[in-house]
Amino acid sequence: MTAVTVFDAYGTLFDPHGLAGRLETAFPGLGAAISASWREAQLRYTWLRSLMNQWAPFDIVTGDALRWACDRHGVDADQRLVSTLVDAYRLLPAYPDVAPALDTQQGPLAILSNGSHHMLQSACSASGIGQHFEAVLSSDDVHVYKPDPRIYRLVPERFGVTADEVRFVSGNGWDCAGASAFGFEVVQISRRAEPRERLGADHPPAIVDLRDLA
């Protein structure tokens, strides 16, 4: 029995590769490759910092990851460019199915994300979808990143429900595995052609368009 539907943000509602075009302008021929490395390093740093008990806010991690990605591809990102691109993360585009899917969803709805509150609020406003969510829950609130159980726990705490009353939607396979291990009912939205993660968990049902949630 679903009491609340909760969405991951980056890779689920917002496209973390939405800045590849700007990267391409800054570094011709390397936009997609740097975008891929940036996202990989961003996730790696959230996991490592959580394990090390060395949490830092998501915008800091995102900037560090961009610098690593530029190093990785042998290009120089000066401080101004890093700041500009990390700021632009607050305006990442929503996937095209998001607004129409939210319009028809039964509430309550929420977001649970690694992102900082100010990044999430800005992205929701820019996409005009903020009014759909009763709560935006962030890594800021617990100083640890997914898939640590302590961040998933924010949902039952906020809504006064049990884990199995939460339907969780994510485009990130590792996030689906973490949410499933925590006890949520999970739906995976396939945003990119990636092999399924082999993390021992059952594989959740997958959809290719958020409108299929209904």
Next chain:
Amino acid sequence: MTAVTVFDAYGTLFDPHGLAGRLETAFPGLGAAISASWREAQLRYTWLRSLMNQWAPFDIVTGDALRWACDRHGVDADQRLVSTLVDAYRLLPAYPDVAPALDTQQGPLAILSNGSHHMLQSACSASGIGQHFEAVLSSDDVHVYKPDPRIYRLVPERFGVTADEVRFVSGNGWDCAGASAFGFEVVQISRRAEPRERLGADHPPAIVDLRDLA
């Protein structure tokens, strides 16, 4: 004051890409690429499973990661091939500087690794370096992977020393960051041309040959 010198295993003593040739034989043209994806997924799964409190032994994780890497590159790895390659991990070659460096090191020396005891014992025996180590400490002993502090803690517990009396040597930048955050004195051995990780920690001194430890 160094009381004990501790080595990471894979990427420090043993080359985790030592099976690229066998992968190339099985999947012509893709050996190096699958080896790279295999290692990436192996690390990703150790971090994610630690965060999720879903530890599994390193040989299981290593097999799961190989299957993911094969999926990623669109090739089919049957169970026999996966078993053969995971078994071969127990015979990974030591880097050429390892044996001569250990011959001149003052003890006590130890290994602290994500690897399973049986994998580490086999690799040490195959390379003829096992007699140098007073202790082999494994993720098996704590059911969590690096860079969680609980695995680094095995060293002070085993040797009855404080963290700052431990000199820790690793070729993995994220492992160096974790060990440094724990309080070890860290030396990074550069095994591959990779940008330094941006994890907020001070960057340890780096060497390119283990003989320079002395």
